[in-house]
Amino acid sequence: MLMxxxxxxxxxxxxxxxxxxxxxxxxxxxxxxxxARVRLAGIAAREIDETCKVGHPCPRATGRAARDALVRLLGxxxxxxxxxxxxxxxxxxxxxxxxxxxGDRTGAWCxxxxxxxxxxxxxxxNVVVRWDRYGGRRVCRNR
Numbered sequence: 001m002l003m004x005x006x007x008x009x010x011x012x013x014x015x016x017x018x019x020x021x022x023x024x025x026x027x028x029x030x031x032x033x034x035x036a037r038v039r040l041a042g043i044a045a046r047e048i049d050e051t052c053k054v055g056h057p058c059p060r061a062t063g064r065a066a067r068d069a070l071v072r073l074l075g076x077x078x079x080x081x082x083x084x085x086x087x088x089x090x091x092x093x094x095x096x097x098x099x100x101x102x103g104d105r106t107g108a109w110c111x112x113x114x115x116x117x118x119x120x121x122x123x124x125x126n127v128v129v130r131w132d133r134y135g136g137r138r139v140c141r142n143r
Contacts, residue, residue, distance in 0.1 A: 008035065008036070008104070009097075009099065009100045009101075009104060009105070009106050010036055010097040010099075010106045010108070011097060011099065012097050012098055012099035013096070013097065014096070014097045015094065015095065015096050015097075016034070016036065016095050016097065016108075017032075017034060017092050017093070017094060017095070018030065018032035018033075018034060018036055018038055018092065018093040018095050018108075018110060019032055019033040019034060019090070019091075019092045019093070020032060020033075020074045020075075020088050020089075020090045020093065021033050021087065021088060021089070022081060022085040022086065022087050022088060023067060023070055023071055023074065023085060023086045023088055024048065024067070024085055024086075025045055025046075025047060025048040025063055025066065025067045025070075026043075026045030026046070026061075026063060026065075026066020026067045026069065026070050026122065026127055026128055027039060027040045027043050027044060027045040027066070027070075027122075027128060028040050028070075028101075028105065029105050030070075030074070030093075030110075031085070032093075036095075036106050037104060037105045037106065038095060038105065038106055038107075038108050038110060039101035039102075039105040039106070039107050039108070040070075040107075040108070040109075040110065040118055040119045040122070041098045041101075041107045041108055041109045041119060041134055041135050041138075042109070042119045042130060042131060042132070042134060042135020042138055043119045043122055043123060043128040043129065043130060043131055043135065044056050044057040044058075044059065044128060044129050044130075044131040045059060045061075045063060045066035045067070045122070045127065045128045046058065046059060046061065046062060046063035046066060047063050048063045048064065048067060049063065050062055050063050050064075051063075056131070057129045057130075057131050058129075059126075059127065059128055059129040060126075061126060061127040061128070065127050066122065066127040066128055067086065069122055069125045069127045070118070070122060071086050071088055073112065073115045073118055073121055073122070074088045074090035074112070075088055075089060075090030075091065076088070076090075090112070091112060091113055091114060093110040093111060093112055093118070094110065094111050095108040095109065095110040095111070096108060096109050096110075098134065098135075101134070107134060109138070117140060119135070119140070120140030123140055124140070
């Protein structure tokens with residue numbers, strides 16, 4: 001039985017591992033087996049209900065397209081939770097915290113050994129837009 005523990009925000013600058021187990025939408029949160037909830041840094045996706053929050057960048061791609069692209073990058077879907085999250089079972093990510101992303105989420109840049117930087121991969125897939133407010137001036141490079 002999978003147990004998800006209460007998430008704590010990881011201090012800015014700290015590196016941590018995240019083994020993804022579930023996803024809500026295209027920029028997170030990603031629930032990590034280790035306990036963290038990660039909101040991917042530097043990008044914005046539509047909400048899963050296809051809206052965009054006031055003051056947030058609004059990509060053309062649908063929320064579902066962004067979520068599905070993230071799920072594919074994490075290894076593909078493995079089912080659904082009762083709450084509607086997509087269950088995933090992917091390789092462990094290496095992440096660097098940006099600090100709090102509101103609530104109990106940690107903003108972070110995360111890399112997969114297979115796809116490289118997840119935020120950059122989603123930008124290349126044209127399902128999210130860059131959001132410098134939460135990403136600084138980080139430049140995406142090929143893997």
